[in-house]
Structures are given as C-alpha cells and as structure tokens.
Amino acid sequence: MKKQLTAALTLGLIASSLAACSGGGNATPSASPADSTPATQTEATATPGNDSGSGEKVTLTYAIWDSNQEKGLRTIADEFEAANSDIKINIEVTGWSEYWTMLEAGATGGSLPDVFWMHSNEIYRYASNGMLLDLNDKIAASQAVKLENFPEGLNQIYNFEGKQYAVPKDFDTIGLWYNKTMFDDAGLKYPDESWTWDDLHSAAKALTKDDVYGVLAPMHNQEGYYNFVYQNGGTIITDDKRSGYDDPKTIEALEFYINLVKEGLSPAVFDDAGRGELIKNGKVAMGFFGSWNLSGFTENEYMAKNFDVAVLPKKEKQASIYNGLGHAIAHNTKYPEQAWKFVEYLSSKEGQERQAELGVAISAYKGAADLWLNSNKTFNIKAFVDMVDYGVIRPYSNTTATWEDKAYEALAPAFTGKATVEEAAKNAAKVMNESLAQEK
Amino acid sequence: MNRLAAKRISRQTWGEWSWGWFLIAPTIIGLVVLNIIPIIQTAFLSLHKSGDFGRGNIYVGFDNYVKMFQDAQVWHAVGNTLLYALLVVPTSIALSLVVAVFLNGKIRGKSIYRTIYFIPMVAAPAAVTMVWRWLYNEHFGLINYVLSRIGINAVDWVGNPKLSLFSIAIIGIWSVIGYNMVLLLAGLQEIPKDYYEASDIDGASKMRQFFMITLPLLSPTLFFVIVTSLIQAMQVFDVIYMMIDVMSPAYNNTVSLVYLFYNNSFKYSNKGYGSAIVMLLLLIIMVITFIQMRAQKKWVNYM
Structure with missing residues (x-):
C-alpha cells in the first residue's frame, strides 16, 4: 500500500514537473479564437465608445x-x-x-x-x-x-x-559621466566636446588608482560599445539587414573598447546592477550612462555631489546612440x-x-527639449540634447531582442580574455546573421 | 432472484464507484487541466515553429529536435542541470538526515531549531536569492569582506564560470534542507521505539543502531525524498535566473534546461524550440525516475 502511494506521488511529481513549464504551450490553443477578434473588435468597441x-x-x-x-x-x-x-x-x-x-x-x-x-x-x-x-x-x-x-x-x-x-x-542619448572630484585631484581637464578617444584613454590611465578604475567599459551595447562603433564609422546592422560585427571598423572600435578592460583601466562588468553600483560607490571615475538614469543619479547623494555629464568622445566623428x-x-x-x-x-x-x-x-x-534643460540643475544635462544632432538611432530589426542576446553571448569571451576581439566579433556576426535569416 | 441480487450488488458498486470518483475528482480534474493537457500541448507545440502571440504555428515535424541535438548550448544545459542535481541532492539529503536525527533526539528547544531550519523553505526564493546575491557580491559582499579580513583576495563568486554553479548549488542546498528535514523527521517518528530498546539491551552502539535500524526503516521516506528532490533539482530555474544574466560570462556554465527553455520561449519568442527543450527535460527526468523505481527493490524496506 505504502509503496503504491510513493509511486503515485512520484508520478504526480513528474507530471507537475512539466506543468510548471507548460505556460508557453498553454497559450496556443486558447489564443486561436483570438484570430477572429480584430475583425469583430471594431464593431464591438464602437458601442462603449459612444457610451x-x-x-x-x-x-x-x-x-x-x-x-x-x-x-x-x-x-x-x-x-x-x-x-x-x-x-x-x-x-x-x-x-x-x-x-x-x-x-x-x-x-x-x-x-x-x-x-x-x-x-x-x-x-x-x-x-x-x-x-x-x-x-x-x-x-x-x-x-x-x-x-x-x-x-x-x-x-x-x-x-x-x-x-x-x-x-x-x-x-534618450548616452552621455559621458565623470567624477569631478577625481578629475580635480588628478589635475585633469573635464571632458568636453573636443575630447577624442585618445583623451579618454589617457584620462582613464591617469585616473586609475589602487581601488579606483579610470573608466567603466561594461559589456553593454546601447550604453557602451555601440556608441564607439558608430563613432568609428562602423555599424551594427547594415541597411540590407546583415550583421555589421564583422565590419573592420566595428572590430577596431570593439578592440579599443575592450582594451580598456584588458589594460586594467576598467573592471570587467556584465550586469546592469553592477554598473550602477560601481559608479555610485566611487569605484570608477568615468562611465557611459543614458539620459534615463538622470533622476536616479540626481537622487544619489554621492553622484549629485561629485559627478557631471559631458558629450561622448569622438573618433572619426561624433556619435551617440539615440532612441x-x-x-x-x-x-x-x-x-x-x-x-x-x-x-x-x-x-x-x-x-x-x-x-x-x-x-x-x-x-x-520639437523645441520641448529646451524646457527639459531647466528641469535639472544638478548636472549639465544640455550634453544629452546636444548629441541629438549626430545621434544614431539604436540599431534594430524585426528580431532585435534575440540577436542582441546572441551577440552578447558571443562577445563575452572577448571581455574575459578567452577569445580575441576579432574572433568574438566574427562569431557575433555569425550568430546574428543566423538570427536575422530567421526573420524572413 | 439471482438476477435481482446481481442488480442490487451492482447498484451498490455503482454507488461506491461514483462516490470514489467524486472524492478524487478535485485531484483528477486538477491533474488533467493543469498537468496532462499542458503536457500534450507542449509535445504538440514542440513539433511546430511557433508564430507570434500563439498564432500561425507552422508544422515542422522534428526540426526543433534536430536543431536541439546540434545545439551545443542545450548540451551545456543538460550538463549543468545534471551537475547541479548531483551537487545538491546528495549533500542536502545527507545534511538534512543528520539534522533530522539530531532533532529527533532529546534536545532542548527542539521546535525552535526545527523552525529555524524550515525558514529558508518559507521565504520567497526570489527574495532569498537577492540576499545571497549581496553576500556573494564581488566588490561589496559580506563573504568577500570577511575573506579580505583574513587576507584573501576578492573572489568573483557569481561571475567566475568555474565557481558560479557551486555558488548556486550552495543556495539550493541551504534552501531545501529544512523541507527534507521535516519529511525525514516524520519518517523517523514512525519507527517503533521497541527496536531501539531491544538493541539497547543487546548492547548496540548508537552508530550501529543508526545503520542497522534507523537507515533501513527510514528507507521508504528516504526514497521519496531522493526522488522528489532530484526532480526538483532538475527543474532548477529561479535561483539561476536571478543570479545569472545571459550577458554573464558564466552563462554557459550555469544555464539550466528550464532557464534555456524560458529564454527561448519568452525572450526569443521561439515557443516551439522551448517546448522541445522541455520535452528533453521530461525525458531525462522520466529515465532517472524509472531507474530509481527499479533500484528501490534493492534497498528500500517497506515494513
């Protein structure tokens, strides 16, 4: 008797093992009647509208x-x-x-x-x-x-x-956030629109101390290497929907960016929360963060006191990812x-x-952005609006969410030093193209 | 006369049957609606290339399975899932057995200890994982702080591909001990005291009592605990989901089958492929459980 009970319980558990996973499967049949809704919906909705x-x-x-x-x-x-x-x-x-x-x-x-x-x-x-x-x-x-x-x-x-x-x-655009106090201590000039990649690199070198990194170059696309790719004249996705990760200009930009990590000027960071923690705790002197972080940064006492924001540095041209x-x-x-x-x-x-x-x-x-400038006196937020002139729309296609993740997976070994940047970038191009091929 | 009796008996049987069905109906209906039907649907979906929002599924035969068997990441996930189960199940059961035996004895404040051990089970896994994430944090975590005090350099518990699955397994072990302990305690209390008294008279040591009496008589409970915790471990998701992002360099070393299923189904909206992954998990769990059911004859004693 007891044995049968055990067996029954076990089988039940196996069954429930699938039930937990079947949320996806569940959706299909129940949704099929919905196919007909768009047509009937217009009539149905007319009534409450009048009401x-x-x-x-x-x-x-x-x-x-x-x-x-x-x-x-x-x-x-x-x-x-x-x-x-x-x-x-x-x-x-x-x-x-x-x-x-x-x-x-x-x-x-x-x-x-x-x-x-x-x-x-x-x-x-x-x-x-x-x-x-x-x-x-x-x-x-x-x-x-x-x-x-x-x-x-x-x-x-x-x-x-x-x-x-x-x-x-x-x-939104991406800005270069810098720690004024650390710049003052190092006797460096604050970043401005004349800054180039070389300036960024030498400043990062000068600012890197025992437990402080000069810059934060995380594995992040929109608030990270995408900007550098477009500043260098590279691309992430071409007009005919092919990956731009194997473009030599793109690889060059990735090499510069990932070198910041390899030279020890930036910690290797892969998660979103980690980036915020590092900059808010004074572990990095510079970081790239989008304009949507503004209210969070303003509320943070340390950030409000020590930080300011400037436009991104340039290489061949100026660029900031814009979305x-x-x-x-x-x-x-x-x-x-x-x-x-x-x-x-x-x-x-x-x-x-x-x-x-x-x-x-x-x-x-049009024109409303100027009003926004008055909304925040803590930081020089004009930088975000200035960058619109040369902003590059965040690369997208029909399955962006999928290939962005695949590209991350392919690029991670370059950040950890397990693969060369070129290998990783070519691999990213490969998986991204496979994903793009699914779109058709 | 004879026919009448037959009729009467059958009516009575019918009554009993319908009562029987009535009483198990809640479970049966739940099982069918929540488990059996979804299993069939998942199997069905795994043969399709799913359209967006559950529309326009295209039948592709075994394409998803073919793709799955060529996908290195799926095999990583199988390996990670099995390794996780292998790390968590034996350790957690051994530990909870020790705890259960001690708490079954005469100790002051037994119920307080029992409560303490059970608390991780009551706490929401997501909340628990958030706390562990802070403990494990490379730069600000408590563990690394303590280590730095005794002169050990910061360890990247979560991000290091070699370590992260172990870090996750520790959370898994810690959170499941209490639950297993309660089950084992119930099993321990079912063992009649006479055996212990008799063996005391025969002069058996406590150790010998444990191996000769406790363990064999606990084996049905132990079997149940092993089977259920193995199934649970094979389905690990929440802890890994909270700790490891796709961007993490440890992703390939930690992604479990259910996490992979989740990403494919919900992040990449490829529900057909996700379903195929879950079918693989079902198959693995069924094989393991089948082997266990067979093996129980060798070691499980039913009184």
Missing part, C-alpha cells in the same frame, strides 16, 4: 516600465483627468524585462493594457501581428498631434507598412476613443512640454 458621453467613468490602464518616470507621469495623468472627468488613468509599472513577458501574455490572451510604451526592439512583432491600433486616421483628424513635430527617425521606428502604430514620447519610446494603443481596447484622447494629450505640445518641465524624460516634441 462615454453619458458620463460613465472609464478607467484606462497605462503600462510603463520605468518607475523613475512614474511620479512625473502621474502628475500629467492627474492633469489630464482633471480636464477629462470621465476618464481615469491607472498607471502600471513593470520592470523592463518582465514588462515584455507581461505584454506578450496580455497580447496572447487578449488583455493588453489600453495604452502602453513601445520600444524599437519589439515594435515589429506587435505591429506585424495587428496587436496595435492603427493611428493613421486618428492622427490625420487630430489638431494637437502632428507627426512633423517629432524627429523623423523616431516616427519611422513606429511606422510599419505605412501605418503609424505609436506616437513618439521621448528620446525613443512611443505610446501605443491596444488593438482591442474597449475604449479606443478615450485611449486616443489620452495619447493625444501626451503627444500634444502641452503634454510634451509638461513632460519636459517635470523632468520625466527628454520630450520628443
């Missing part, structure tokens, strides 16, 4: 991934609610990587948030599968939103086959009119200027 006039309160979910921006956006949402008494905005914050898992589950199960942030890495999948509301007509009919007021490069990211699926929200988020609406939202009203406000001159004034992010709207 709104009758004074019934509508709650919109607004999903974002950056908790640093929540406070400012809440203020904007409150102002929007005050002007539109029939709409309530519910902001939901989910961390970056969980955000996409959450959104995918929502898209598969037909329960996307009404309004949410979109990113260049993921737009293709959502747009090509009809998960997002086509905004063409709404923009055409709107007084407040004119796409020509936003940078063309950002509009393009969220345009799929001629349809606009998101309106740019903000943009921007967009506001998208779910294809099957129950309240398309209200959702658009909110996105319209967020994308209007007024909404964009509020976002800049409050220091939430660098607003994408």
